[in-house]
Amino acid sequence: MSTTKRINLFLFAAMVIFSNVRATEISTVTLVGPGVWHTHTRIPEVPWDMHIMTIDLQNPYITLESSKGEDQLFAREGTSVAAARQSHPGHRVIGAVNGDFYNVETGEPINAQIVNGHIIHRPTGRPTFAVSRDSIPFIEYMSMSGVLVDDSGTGNAIHGVNQSRNSDQLVMFNDFYGAATATNEFGTEVVCTLVSEPVVNDTVRVVVTAKYADAGNAQIPDDELVFSGHGASAAFLNDHVAIGDTLRYLMRFSGVNESVLVNAIGGNPMIVQNGAPVNDDGIRHPRTSVGWDESGRYLYFFVVDGRQPSLSLGVTLGELGQLMAERGVWRGLNLDGGGSSTFVIQGQIKNTPSDGGERRVSNHMLVVSSAPIGALDSLAFITHERRVFRNGTATFPMHAYDEYGNPLLADTLDLDWNCDAVIGTITDTGVFTAGTVHDSGYVYVNSVNGVTRDSVRVTIDVPVELMMNPHALVLRMGESQPVQLDMYDTGGNHIPVNPGDVAWTVPTDLLSQSGATFTAIGAGNGWLVANYLATPGSCYVAIEVDSANLVLEDFETGLDLWELEGTEMDMFTTRFMASAEFPGAAKLRYKFTRSGGSSVVSMQKDILVSGSPDYLTFRFKGNGNSHSFMWYFTDIDNELFRLLIPYSTSNTEWQTITLPWNYAQADWSNPGAPLTFPITFRHLDIFLGGGDVNETILDSIYFDDLVADYFMEVKPEVPGLPSEFKLMRVYPNPFNAATRIEFQVLPQSNVDLAIYDITGRKIWWHHSTGNLNAGLRSLIWQGVDMQNQPAASGVYLLQLQSNGQQISRKLVLMK
Template sequence: LLFFCVLPQLSLIADSKKSQQVGPGVIHHQEFIESGPWRLNVLEIDLANEWIKIETAIANDQLIGREKTSSLAAENDTEKHRVVGAINGDFFSSDGIPVGAQVQSGVLQKGPISRSVFGYSTSKTPIIDIVSFQGSLTVSGTNTLEVKGVNRVRNTEELIAYNQYFGSTTNTNYWGTEITVEYLADSILVNDPFLVRVISKDSVYESGHGNNPIPLNGMVLSGHGLSSQFLNENVFIGDTLSVILSLPPVTQSISALIGGTPRMIRNGVATVEYDNEGISRSFATDRHPRTAVGFSQDSTKLFFFTVDGRQAGYSVGMSLYELADYMLEWGVYQGINLDGGGSTTMVVRGGIVNSPSDATGERPVANALFCVSTAPTGALSILKISDDEVYVLSGNQYQFSASGFDQYYNPLTINQDSLSWSCDSAIGNINEQGLFSAAENEDSGYVYVNSGEIRDSAMVHITKVASIELFPNPLILRVGEYLSIQFDAKDNFGNTIELAQNDLDWSVTGDFGVISSYGFFRATNPGEGYIIANYDAASGSTAVFVGVDTDLILDDFSTVSNWSLSGLRVELSACDFIVDNYVSTSTPTSGKLTYGLTTGGISVLYLDCSLLISGTPDAIGVFVYGDGKEHWLRGEFHDADGEKFLVNFTEENPGINWSNSWQYLRVDLVDAITHWSNPAAELSFPITWKKIYLAETVETKKDSGVIYLDDFTAHYIQTEIKKNDNLITPITYQLQQNCPNPFNPSTQISFDLPDETPVKLEIFNTLGKKVATIVNTNMPAGRHKVRFRADELASGIYLYRIDAGDFHKTRKMLLIK
C-alpha cells in the first residue's frame, strides 16, 4: 500500500494557512510563514455566541503542582461542557505555583503580583490589566475586617482566606483563630460580595489546634493578632457573614482570570511593556516558542495564539515584538503574553495541534485557559473526510475515513460501515470501506462520502513521480567508507512522495564503489562518477568523488534559505541575515549578518541550519569580512551518533578583530570541542552542521554591527588523483529548482546536459504568456548555471521551461517584491 497525502499550498506557495470550524463560533487556523520559518496556531472565538464561555483550570485542582494542558482539557471535557480549545497559562515556580493571580469558576485561587492578567467577566467581556487585591469580612452588616490575602502564609496580624485549592488543611500554627464557613450560594464571583455561614470555630492557643481542614464548599478564615481578636469577639458558629474578594481596578464580576506577562498590545498598538512589568529586555527580543491571548476592539472576538520555536528549519519562535505584529494582523486590540518556551501548547478538541519544543514532548504546567462550548450533543449533521485534498500515485491505494459532527461541531462516533463511498470514475474506484484504488493515468476528481442526505467530498489528484533528487550531492568519501544515500522524490505539483529506499532502482557509473538495492553505497576504489536512482521514468543522480583532494563549498551564500536566526540576549528585531553584493569572495554575493547584542548575560546570535556533510572532512572553514568589534565566532555540528561538538573559528579574545577585509577562518575537526551535554563523546562521521554563531561574554562590548560570510567550505583528504571539475559529464538531463526561491529580483537556474544540444530556456506567467527568453543557443555537455533577473515583473508565481533536444521540463518559482 503506497500513498502520500499533502496540502498543495504548502508545496506551491511559500506561506500557507488552513482553517476549520471546531465549535459554535470557533475556528481553528494553522499557518506556516516561510520567512521565519514560523508555524502558528490561532483559535478564533466568537464571544457573542450563546454556547461559548471562557474558563481557567489549575493543575490537579491544587495551587501546588503541574499537569499537562491536554490532561487538564480532557478532565474538564464533559457533556454540555466541551473543551473546544485550550492553551497553557501562566508562568510558574519550580513546584508548580502560578506566578500571577488565578480565578477559576469565580473562586480566587491565588492573589496577583504587579504584572498583567487576562480575565473574563460574567457579561462575557474579556479584560487585560494589572490588578491588586482587596478583601473584607463583614459581620452584622457593619463590623468589617480586612482580608489580606488568599491561599498564602498567614503573617502577623493578618486575616487570610483559604479555599480547597490550597490543600486539605490551612497548614497554620495554633497562634491564631480560624473560622470555617460554608458558601450559602451555589457559586461565588470575584468582585461580588457573597454570604457564608460559620460552621466551626477554633480559637484555642495550644498544640493540636490551628491547621484546620478546608471544606470543599467553603473556606477557612484564619486570623492572627488583632485579626484573631476580631474573630474571637465578633464571629460565632451559625453566624451569617458577608465576604468580598476584589481585584481592582477591575469592577466587573470575574468568573475566570489567569496571569501572564507582559502586556504586548494596548489599544491597537504593539507596546510590549516588559520594562513596566519587571521583565528583561532579552526576554522580549529573543525568539522563543510563545503563547498569547488577545481580543478585538469591540471585545466580541477572542484569540488564542501559539507559535512553535526552538526547532530550526521547522519553526524558530518569535520575539514578543514579532508576535505582537502578527496578532495585530488578526485585529487584536488588547493582547498579553502567557508562559511560552517548552510550556507552549494548544489543544483543539482533545488533540495537541502544535509542536511542543521540549525533547520529552508536552510539558506539565501550572494552569490553562479554556474555550468551552455548553452546546448539547445532537444528531449527525456534518461529515468530514479525513483529508480535503489528496495526491495518490497512479496504480496505488489510499485509505479514506470520515468523521461525524453534530450541528455544534461536537464530534460523534459513527460506524464507518454505515457510510457510502463513491468517486469520479476517471480517477479510479473506491470500495465500501473507503479504500481508494487510483487509475493509471494522471487526472483529478472527487471522492464522496454519504450518510443518508449528509455528504462530504475530497479532491483527489492521480500523479506520478516527476523528479528525484539525491543527497549528499556531491558525495565525497575515502576508500572503505560507506553511506546510505538519501533522496527526495516529488510529483509535478512539487509534493513530496513517500517511497522506500528499495522502491528505487540504484546504480553507479564507474569502478569506484558498489551500491545495494537499499541505496547503501560503499567506496571501493579511488575515482569519480555518479550514483543514479530511477523510479519509472524519473531519475536522479549525485556526483561521487572517492579519494579526491577537494575543498567543497557547502554554501556560497547565493541564497540564505538554508539559514534562520535565533538567539539569547540579542535584539532579534534588529538582526537580519540576507544575500548581499556589497563584498564577496566568490562573485557576486555573500551573506550579510546584521546583529544587535543586549546586556544581561552571555549574548549569542545563532545562524541555524542543518547541512549534511558527507564523508570525512579534515577541516571546516569560512571567509569572514570583519567589523573589528572583537566578537567571538563559533560553530556547532552533530556527528553520526547525534552527539554535539563545538568549534572556535576565532578565540573568545580577540575575536573578530579585523575590519573591512576578508579572512579565511579554518578549523581542523580534530580540534573540535565536545558539547557540555555529551562530554565523553567520540567523533564519528558523517557530520551535520547545525550552527554558526556570534557570541559575546563581556557586557561593555555588547553593541550592534555587520559582518559578511562567504564560501562556507569543507576540506577533504589529499590523494594521488588530480582534481578536475571538467571531468564529470552529467548522465541525465536535469532542470534544477531555481535558487533562491522565493526570490527578489534575481535567481539562479541550473541544468545538466549529458550531450551537446540546442537549448531554449524560457519564462512564462501563470496564464501561459512568455515573459522572457534567457537561453536560446547550442550548448556543450556539462553543468550550466544562468542568472535570471525579474526587475520588470510583478510579484507572483512564474514557470520556467527548458527544451533541450527531446528533454522538456517545467518548474515553478515565486517572485516576491
C-alpha cells in the same frame, strides 16, 4: 481581511500562507469546538512554532474557567491532566493553557486567582486577567477588599483570603486552602454554607452551620467557607454571628468598573496595549500569553515554543507582543513561560514543551463547552489537494461537525464514497487505490442523509526522473566510487530506490561493478546508465582523460536545500538566497552584533565528490571585511575532516579561492585518520569579520561555482601578478548548456579565443583588442555558433592565443 471577518468564517480546516517582510508563515486553522479555533503557525526562517486558540466569547455554549492544580492552593498539576480531570458531559474542556507564575516549591501562584467565583489568591501588584459573569475580559492592576455583614447590617472588614491570620484580622478560607485553617486557638471561627453563587464584586449569601469560640484550626468542609477572626474581628463574630444566621459577604477587585468577576488568573507583564506591543526583555524563551481584539468578542491564547533550535527558538516579550498585535490583539498579557508553556486541545498537548514533557504547574485557563452533541451537519477534508503515487493506496482524513460545531469522529459515521474512474478506485470505507497513469480527478464523500458532502482533488504521480549522484564519475585507474540513485515523480516527491531492482548498463571497458560501487579499470570516457521503474538515468564517465572539471555546486539552483545555523548571529535576519545583483550566483545576507566571540554562519548541505580531484575551488565576492572559511567533509570511511582556507579574504572583487588538500585535518575524535577518497562535503563555516565590539553589522557576501578539477597540469598558485599566459581551466567540461573558460594573462595583452568543431570549422570566436590588465580572466561559451544557433552534441577544440602563444583544450558538449 480584518481579524473579525476572518474569524467569522466557519473554518473547518485551511492552509494559509502569509508573506511579509519578516518571514513566510504557514498556518493550519481548525474548528475544535463551538466558537473555538486552533491555529498552528510555522515561521521556518526563524524558526518559530506557534499555537493560537481563538474563542468567540459571544458563543452561548462557551465559558472560560480558571483551574487550580489539584484544586489545592499549595499544589501543582499538568495542564492536560487538569483539563481531563474537569472534563465531563455537559462540561467538556475543549482547550487549556498554563497560567500564572508560581512558587516552584509550594505550587502557590504569585498573583491573583479566582476559580468560578471562589478567590484562591489575592492580587499582589501585578496585572491580572479576569473574565466577568457576562464574558467580558479584563487585564488590569487590581487590589482586593472585602466585608462580612450580619443580618442587622453591621459589618467587619475581610482582611484576606486563604492566608495566615494576623492580629485583629478576619480571614476567609475555602476548601482550596486545605482540610483546615491551621490557625491558633486565640480567635473565633464560623463555618458557612453558600446559599448563592460565589462571585467577586457582588454580594454572596451564606448560612452559618458551626461556630467555634476560643478555638482554631477549624475543619473546612467541601464547598463551604470558614471565617476566622482574631481580636476585634473575633469580637465581631462572637457578638454578631450565631449558628443559623444568614450572612452576606462582598469581595471587591478594583479596576474593572465593578463588573462581577467569576474567573481570574495572574500574569506579568502587559505586552500589548491599544493594539501595539509594549515591554521587551530581549531574551527568547518559550512563552504563553492571553489577549483579545478591540471589539472584545474574540479572545486568544498564544503559546510559542522555544529552546529547540530546529523547531522554535522562542520569543522575546517584544516579539510575542508583535506577533499578537499582528493578529488583531488589542490588549495582551504575558503568562508563565519556559518549560511551563503548554497548549492543549481536546485533551491532547499540541505544542512541544521545552522540558521534553508536560510540566506540573500551579494553575491553568480552561475553555469549556456546555453544548450538547448533535447529528452530523458538515464534512470537510483536511486537505483538498492530494497526490498519490501510481498503484499506491491512500485514505483521506476529514473533519466532521454537528450543528453546534462539536467535532465528530468521522470513522464512526455512515458515509458514501466514490471517485472519478480515471484516477483509480475507492472502497465503501474510503480506501483509495491509485491507477497507473499520470492524471487528475476527484474523490467524493457524501453523508447518507444527504445533508453534507465534500471532495478532494487527487493527482496520480508516476516516475519522471532518475538522478545519479555524483552526476559524473571522474576517476583515476583503480579508484572506486559509490553511486547514489535518487528518483523523483511528477509531483517532485523523492521515491525510495530498491537497489535490487535497478538495471545497470556499464561500460565494461572502463568500469567494474560491485552493487552500486564502480571501479576504474580502463582509460577513456563513456556513459554509465541505470534504469528503475522504466525510468533511465545516466552519468558521464571519464577515466584518466585529459583535464576534466565538474561543477559540484552552481549556487544557482537548489538554494533552499542549504540549511543555516549560526553562532553569535541574528538568524532571524540571516538568509541564503539567489543574488539579484549577480545573476547565477548566491548571496548570504547576514546580521550580527560583534561581541567578544566569533560570529559564524554554518551553511550545511551534503555534496558528493567523485574520485580524487587535484583541487577544488569556489568563486567568492567579499564586502571589504575579513572573512575566513572552514569546509567540513567526510571520506569514504566516514571520518570527519576539516579544511581551513589558509588566508582570510577581504577582497571586494570576484576571486577564485582554492581548497588545498594539504590543509585538511582529521577531526579531534580520530586525529590520526588517513584521508581516503571519495569524499562528501557536509558544511561550510564562515567566520565573519568586521565591526567593533557591540557594533551591529548587516551585510552580504556572494558565492558561485564550487568546482572539482582533475588531471591538471597547471596547479593553483598563491594570488599575485601572473608571470605567464595560462589556460587555467574550463568548467564544467563536459557541459550541456554553457561552460566558463578561465585564463591568466600578462599585462597589456591581446587575447583571441576560438571554438572549432571536429571538421576544423571555426564556429565561435572572441577577440580582445587592447591592454587587458594582468590577472585571471574568464569568458562563457553558451554552446552556440556566431549566429547564436545551438551547436550539436560532440567534441570541440578550444584554442586560446595571446601575444604569439597558443594553448588548446578539448571540450565535450552533451545535450
